[in-house]
Amino acid sequence: MTLAVSILPEQQLAALNAAYRKVVARKRLRLLAGFAVFVAALIVASIGAEVNLRTFFTYFGNFISYFDRILTLDSGLRVWTDFGEWFWGLRKWLKLLGETLLISYVGTLIGAVLAFALNFFAAENTSPAPWLRFAVRRLLEFARTVPGIVFALIFVMAFGLGPVAGVLAIAIHSTGALGKLFSEFVENADMKPVDGIRSTGASWISCMRFAILPQVSAGYASYALLRFEINVREASVMGFVGAGGIGQELIVAIRKFYYSDVSAILVTIIITVFLIDITTGWVRARLFGKEARN
Amino acid sequence: MGARPPVRQGGAELSKPQDVDTAALRARYPDVFSRPASARLATPAMLVAAFAIFVFGLVDLDFSPSRFISGLSQLGWISMMMMPPDPGSSLPLYLQALGETLSIALLGTTLAALLALPVSLLAARNIVPGIVRFPVRRFLDSIRGVDTLIWALVWINVVGLGPFAGVLAIAVSDFGAFGKLFSEAIEGADQKQVEGIRASGGSALHEIRFGLMPQVLPVIAGQVLYFIESNTRSATIIGIVGAGGIGLQLAEQIRVLEWQRVSFLILMILVAVAAIDFISGKLRFAIIGRRAVA
Numbered sequence: 166m167t168l169a170v171s172i173l174p175e176q177q178l179a180a181l182n183a184a185y186r187k188v189v190a191r192k193r194l195r196l197l198a199g200f201a202v203f204v205a206a207l208i209v210a211s212i213g214a215e216v217n218l219r220t221f222f223t224y225f226g227n228f229i230s231y232f233d234r235i236l237t238l239d240s241g242l243r244v245w246t247d248f249g250e251w252f253w254g255l256r257k258w259l260k261l262l263g264e265t266l267l268i269s270y271v272g273t274l275i276g277a278v279l280a281f282a283l284n285f286f287a288a289e290n291t292s293p294a295p296w297l298r299f300a301v302r303r304l305l306e307f308a309r310t311v312p313g314i315v316f317a318l319i320f321v322m323a324f325g326l327g328p329v330a331g332v333l334a335i336a337i338h339s340t341g342a343l344g345k346l347f348s349e350f351v352e353n354a355d356m357k358p359v360d361g362i363r364s365t366g367a368s369w370i371s372c373m374r375f376a377i378l379p380q381v382s383a384g385y386a387s388y389a390l391l392r393f394e395i396n397v398r399e400a401s402v403m404g405f406v407g408a409g410g411i412g413q414e415l416i417v418a419i420r421k422f423y424y425s426d427v428s429a430i431l432v433t434i435i436i437t438v439f440l441i442d443i444t445t446g447w448v449r450a451r452l453f454g455k456e457a458r459n
Numbered sequence: 460m461g462a463r464p465p466v467r468q469g470g471a472e473l474s475k476p477q478d479v480d481t482a483a484l485r486a487r488y489p490d491v492f493s494r495p496a497s498a499r500l501a502t503p504a505m506l507v508a509a510f511a512i513f514v515f516g517l518v519d520l521d522f523s524p525s526r527f528i529s530g531l532s533q534l535g536w537i538s539m540m541m542m543p544p545d546p547g548s549s550l551p552l553y554l555q556a557l558g559e560t561l562s563i564a565l566l567g568t569t570l571a572a573l574l575a576l577p578v579s580l581l582a583a584r585n586i587v588p589g590i591v592r593f594p595v596r597r598f599l600d601s602i603r604g605v606d607t608l609i610w611a612l613v614w615i616n617v618v619g620l621g622p623f624a625g626v627l628a629i630a631v632s633d634f635g636a637f638g639k640l641f642s643e644a645i646e647g648a649d650q651k652q653v654e655g656i657r658a659s660g661g662s663a664l665h666e667i668r669f670g671l672m673p674q675v676l677p678v679i680a681g682q683v684l685y686f687i688e689s690n691t692r693s694a695t696i697i698g699i700v701g702a703g704g705i706g707l708q709l710a711e712q713i714r715v716l717e718w719q720r721v722s723f724l725i726l727m728i729l730v731a732v733a734a735i736d737f738i739s740g741k742l743r744f745a746i747i748g749r750r751a752v753a
Contacts, residue, residue, distance in 0.1 A: 207569060213562035214622040214703070221627075227617040264520070271516040274509070310732050311725055312696045314608075315706075318713045319721070323537055324530035328520040402608045405700060406710075409520070416700075419612045435604040 235428040244425050252429050258414060262437055264328060265410035268403065269396035272332045276339025277389040280305075283340070284347035285373050291351055291359075293369060301344075309341030313399055317408040328409030335396050335403070346388050347381070354380045390445045397441050401434050541722035549720070553708060557727055559622045560704035561735075563697070564690040567629025572683045575634050579641030580667065585650065595638075602635030607693050611702040622703025629690055629697070637686070644678040645671060680746050684739040691735045695728050 173181070236244050244251040252258075283301050285291045292298035313334045320330035358376035367375070404412025411434060418426040485492045546553055580586050582595045611628035618624050653670035661669065698706025705724060712720040 206565060210562035210565045213558050214566055214626050215559075216566065216623055216626060217618075220618050220623065224617050224619075228614070231613060231616060267512075267516040267520060271513060271520065274513050307729070310692070310729050312692055314696050314699060315709060315725065315728075318699070318710060319537065320530075320534070322713065322716070323534040324526065329522060329526065329530070332516075332520060332522075398604075398606055402606045405608060415609065416612070419609075419616070431605060431609070435601055438604045439600070 234424045235431075236425075238425050244428060251425055252433075254414075254426065254429070255433075258411060258430055258433055261404075261411040261414055262433060265400045265403075265412075266397060266437070266441075268328050268331045268410055269335060269393060269400040272335025272400070273339050273389060273393040273396050275332070275336035276392070277343055277385075279336070279340040280343035280347050281385065283344050284351060285377070287344060287348035288351035290354070290356055291373065291377060302348075305341045305344040305348075307341070308337050309345065311338075313338035314403065314406060317403050318406045321407045326407045331400060331403035331408035331410060334408060335400060338399070339392050339396060343388060343392055347385055350381045350384045350388075351377055387449050390449050394441055394445045398438060401438075537718055540718035543719065544723035544726050545719040546723045547717070547720055549708075553705065553724060553727060556698075556705040556708045557731055560694045560698070560706070561691065561731065563622050563625040563629060563702075563704050564687055564694040564735075566626045567694070568633055568683060568687045568690050570626065570630035571633035571637050571686075572679070574630065575637035575641055576679070578634075579638045579645060582638055582642035583645040585646055585648075585653075586667070596642075599635045599638040602631065603639070604635075605632065607632040608697060608700055611697040611700050615701055620701045620703075625694060625697045625702035625704055628702055629693060633686060633690065637682070640682050641675070641679055644675050644682070647678075648674045677746055681743050684743045684746070688732075688735050688739045691732055695732075 238244055238247060238250055240247075240250070283305065286293070286297050286301040287305060289298070292301075316337050317330050317334035320333050324330045324333070354377050358380070359372050362372050362376045400410050400412075401415075402412045404410045404414070405416045407413070411430065415427070415430045415434075417423075418430060578595065578599070582592055582599060584592060587595075607628055610632045611624060614624040614627040614631075618627065648671055652674065653666045656666045656670040694704050694706075695709075696706045698704040698708070699710040701707065705728060709721065709724045709728075712724060
């Protein structure tokens with residue numbers, strides 16, 4: 166079987182070829198220009214960030230040997246040869262880890278409740294008034310953009326050292342992050358049930374309760390769990406500024422060069438984070454997979 | 460759910476068939492109409508448990524009402540002191556610190572992306588066998604399990620205080636995140652192009668270069684831009700532990716209770732993050748748009 170390939174006249178072909186070349190050349194030029202700008206930005210940035218390759222290569226050995234040191238006990242043995250010695254403070258650390266988990270739990274719950282209270286005002290389709298929506302959105306944006314640890318620093322000044330500051334910082338940050346996600350959920354919800362319920366003369370609150378909430382509550386739960394997972398990580402460093410949890414112990418160990426303690430605490434944190442990841446993943450699968458109906 | 464009395468309003472001929480229907484349905488789907496007690500009590504029990512943990516957390520974390528109220532009044536006083544935001548005489552210093560922060564974010568993210576690209580190939584299911592993939596994935600997971608602030612502390616031990624430690628901290632912690640995201644992008648890529656290259660006799664490297672990369676690069680570029688944006692936030696805080704940038708200034712001003720300067724710095728962070736959001740949003744759109752055209 167032969168295919169009929171129409172061969173264009175030489176002139177027409179040349180013109181098309183030239184046009185194609187020109188388009189490709191322009192595209193390449195744009196890419197090259199973008200790349201040049203990017204490299205220039207990198208060079209400026211490396212001056213700004215005091216990048217010093219000589220320091221880096223001189224001391225890079227320190228980075229490797231740091232891991233060597235945190236994996237060595239005082240006695241000079243490798244850490245895993247003597248678990249009892251490596252995890253000598255396990256009981257204390259587990260208690261602090263429990264505190265970390267509680268901080269993130271309480272913080273996430275407060276944040277989720279506040280976000281829940283605010284999200285209907287922030288969503289485009291349910292907000293009672295445009296000015297209210299604008300105000301709530303800016304508030305959520307503020308809570309989300311200021312890093313949690315900055316709130317923690319300020320709250321430590323107001324509420325004193327300890328987990329209270331950490332909880333509040335996490336609560337505010339979660340409110341901002343969850344409020345945005347929740348309101349996006351509401352914006353994606355089907356508005357027909359709302360019309361139906363409004364047509365019966367129901368109030369705004371009833372509309373939200375019976376038309377919107379059943380559509381979005383599973384999504385809310387799923388995102389709140391995800392936020393809890395993120396907050397566990399965040400709570401593990403809240404102690405750096407004195408806001409409770411395992412971070413307190415970790416920063417002391419790092420600053421005072423208790424090398425094997427650093428690795429032991431890091432290992433417990435990483436294992437905890439893994440376990441939380443797995444558990445929340447399992448809970449989410451159950452909530453979403455099995456009971457997706459309600 | 461109790462038995463509902465038949466509706467009388469619509470007349471006997473309407474209510475009767477409904478009655479029969481319910482009875483038939485009831486007989487056919489007994490588990491829908493009379494759910495076992497365990498299923499009915501599951502949700503309230505979970506709510507009660509969640510609330511109990513919350514209350515336990517409040518008690519365990521020292522949330523006494525008096526402390527909370529005095530803290531709130533302290534916080535109110537602090538916010539009064541913050542007004543109006545005022546940089547004092549150190550505006551140039553703050554601007555420089557902000558530049559440092561942006562440099563840290565840009566360099567750290569770029570470095571992380573460059574390092575993660577080859578490694579992500581080793582973590583993708585469709586490139587390497589499981590025996591390589593598993594350890595690489597766990598390695599990336601453990602890097603991600605450690606917070607950026609902790610990496611910053613480690614790098615400060617290696618290259619000393621300053622923004623360079625911040626760049627390296629962001630590079631390492633994002634390396635873990637990018638490795639995972641890139642490898643997922645690679646796994647999601649269409650295999651037909653790769654098969655086409657293989658069919659025309661290309662080597663494994665050709666398959667990656669011409670079959671995979673054209674599909675994956677726009678996705679990766681979008682993710683990198685998104686991370687530059689979110690790293691601007693992370694870069695603002697790593698200064699709190701001494702790794703340069705605006706966080707260093709912020710932490711210092713909070714510690715010496717210069718609240719007007721604190722509020723000015725927070726304002727600067729908000730504006731900078733909003734600006735980066737805007738720019739990277741535009742760029743991301745440009746990249747995705749170009750991809751749609753090509």
